Amino acid sequence: MSASLVASQVSIVRNGATLLDHVDVKVSSGEFVAVLGPNGAGKSTLLGAVAGDFALSDGEVTIDDRPLDAYAPSDLARKRAVLPQQIVISFPFTVREVVAMGRSPWLDDQDDERIEAAMRRMGVESLRKRTYQTLSVGEQARVSMARVLAQDTPLLLLDEPTAVLDIGQQERFLSVARSLVDEGRGVIAVLHDLNVAMRFATRVVVLHEGRSIASGAPRDVLTPALLSNVYHQKIRVDSTSDGSTVIMPDHRA
């Protein structure tokens, strides 16, 4: 259960607008890479490019040293799973049926053990007979994540996985993400919450206007100077007495 993904010098130009400008990002087994940046910086575009959703204008994405387009779609689906921001399902599938769809690359949607384990891990097993469409947005997000877990891939690409979760669900989600990393999987997640990135990421990549302006360990990268510049907002990074770090807007005179 290990794989490495390398995106090098990835550019995406659409209708004359440069959405990504020669961005590098990589993730290996046991890493949690957070992609950060303000709205419109190209975070979701980068995740889509890395997932193989769009043709690249320049650069290359490889998994285990093979370019994405050298993979058959089903082989790629056994290497990496993708959690989109929000999934609208067009027919009244039940939660269990949705999670079971995660098994389809393996052609064994009857694999009860993995399906049940994925639902338990995301705490949605009590929703199994509910129709996905009738769930709250937070429940839908956890069900979608359970589907991604059922896909059982060494690499996971998550687009704002915690955006619609409350603080308790967010913590439970992140402990799942951490356990995935401990199992030797690699995770790339687009995040908005800088504190979450600071606590959970092994590496962060900060995008700004389609360019990668910094990457490295969160403590080295997430500095007041860099954040204030990127977000057009004065931001402070404080250490608390118990050794954790808090990032927040700075309103001191």
Added chain:
Amino acid sequence: MTEARRTSLSAVGVFLAVLLGLTMLLSLASGAFQISLRDLLGIIGDGPRHDASDLVAHNVFWQVRLPRVVLAVVVGASLAVAGVIMQGIFRNPLAEPATVGVSAGAAVGAVIAIIVGLNQLPLGVQVVAFLGGTLSTALVYLLSRSDGKTEVVTLILTGIAINAFAGAVIGLAVFVADDDEIRSVTFWSLGTLGLATWKSVAAVIPLAVIGMLVSAKFSRVLDTLALGDRAAAHLGVKVEPVRLQAIAVVGLLASSAVAATGMIAFVGLLVPHIMRIVLGPRHRHLLWTAALLGGSVTLLADLAARTLLSPAELPLGVVTALIGAPFFLLLLRSTRRNQGGWA
């Protein structure tokens, strides 16, 4: 909390098989010429070439009623399966061969084939009908989709436009051709099983069987397409090739049906929807159960068409539209509610 209710698959399967069997027996026995159940079994026992004592009953059964019943089952099953696949690839429960203009496109193809004399070739009409049907499916698809979603309004409007255009072409063809083979505008626009012969049955069955066998391989893919194109691709589905193949299968099923019976509306809409309510949306079960129910529904509609005003016969499409149109309105309403308005 609202849990999705699903009826046991085996119970539904047995029910649908029994329903189809009983409907077939009832249809074989009933009509302008009544055949009692005992005579019916006798005639079946005698076989097609037997010099039966009751020649009338024998001929009615083997030459008129049996081909009609078989055609009804095959056409109904084809339309229902075509409906399931269309709804799956469009991600929309309102898609159906008749409402979106696929059947009309097939009818235009069939009429043109007859005018230029292709009906002299084996499967000539079916092939051109297939081209017409597939072309209009592709047209609807290209026009009504953007960013991986089907726009409901565009879908329905495209259907209206294609149906109107096809109706005009058919009307024109019937007007200028004055050929028995063209039959009538009523035949194409309202459909009938009244012209069923073993020849028409023989033309439909291979195409229907091929279409249904191929459709079985889409079941898993149609499920994942419900997640949207991108998520389906992330699960290893080759979205565009699959969609093109599925469009071809819809074209095949709908066109072979239309070439034999004219346009029969609403079967492809009603039947998949009922099965989705009973069994849930998983396509593996939906496809074959919809085929069974499609056969029964079409048979029952045909039975009503030929017995309600007996000895006169209503066009089949009149019966399916009488039942189907109100159902379609209900479906529109609930779809609008679920989607929170038109989008």
